[in-house]
Amino acid sequence: GAVVSQHPSRVICKSGTSVKIECRSLDFQATTMFWYRQFPKQSLMLMATSNEGSKATYEQGVEKDKFLINHASLTLSTLTVTSAHPEDSSFYICSAAPRDRLPNYGYTFGSGTRLTVV
């Protein structure tokens, strides 16, 4: 149980365009999901907490108007990178967990989305 699906796995887009990444909890309801960004050979940096039915909470330094998060249902959160630029190229990963699995069984991560902006 606790399967998290993330799509797409890879995307290449032109500078200035927007890209939407989906994160779905397949076998549980997730009132909270987390979005991370990871540059090569670096750690996972928490970008924002996605809350079902309310506004996302962004970490310091993350532009909320650039990284739009929508959590419209209990099984789906989306991250839209707006007006993407080459410096936004990175590995984006979401995570979630059923409430009764926390904290002892940890979070399940999506497979990640490798974004390349050209």
Added chain:
Amino acid sequence: GQSLEQPSEVTAVEGAIVQINCTYQTSGFYGLSWYQQHDGGAPTFLSYNALDGLEETGRFSSFLSRSDSYGYLLLQELQMKDSASYFCAATDSWGKLQFGAGTQVVVTP
């Protein structure tokens, strides 16, 4: 916020034991988790400690000392497939994870 320190790389031979240390400076610390990530893959959960002491899960064990703000992950009977990055992560009361920089474990024949 929280900051976590762990070694950048550890190399060991198959069958050996490796210990990855993690020290943390925290506010609102709730527990310490460990995750494994292979190149290009998603992190997978290994272990969690909320209380002082040792948690054992198969070949992997994790230890926490809250008074020392210190924990470690112990990998026993190393296998080639254990070559990966290992991250310690501090959890706060909201369930948010703050990751360390990661330790690259290289297993050699």
